[in-house]
Amino acid sequence: QKEVEQDPGPLSVPEGAIVSLNCTYSNSAFQYFMWYRQYSRKGPELLMYTYSSGNKEDGRFTAQVDKSSKYISLFIRDSQPSDSATYLCALGRLGANSKLTFGKGITLSVRP
């Protein structure tokens, strides 16, 4: 079983839709949870960062973490065509030489 699984997509929604992106993980040692957004032909950029179970909101974006079930979600409200991008989850843990573990990413297209 891979450490991090992300829905493969792609996902296409109409403008204004609520989008839910999900990742599951198997290692309970993960303590830090991130979402990156990557526009076409650009590098990933950090979108959301959290380290506790529950919800974290930033504008139209909400990151949700459920450590007991080992899944994380990113919700996008009132989606816009400018949200069209690839979204990657990333998980981190403490420890010598530990590195982030990334999901494979899901490509979202928001249709006008």
Next chain:
Amino acid sequence: DAGITQSPRHKVTETGTPVTLRCHQTENHRYMYWYRQDPGHGLRLIHYSYGVKDTDKGEVSDGYSVSRSKTEDFLLTLESATSSQTSVYFCAISDSQGSGGYTFGSGTRLTVV
């Protein structure tokens, strides 16, 4: 991206030739990483560095070497390029390892013909 630059942005090279990609940062971050990104595989770690002259292998290190002689520069070398190394290469930096977010460069699109 602010604080991290990759060069070149695009490169076409022939099979069997050596290629060096450069990552330069101005953030004075300790940790630097090289990833490749391919459809269906996501980001895969090639090599990383946790300080000057301190480097280690990632999950897809065969055929690649790295060097870090200064905090700000992390070089990735394809010793003898093959078509399977055609990819988009990203450098990332971080001031912490597992707990911090990474800042990525804009990428180098490498084509081996």
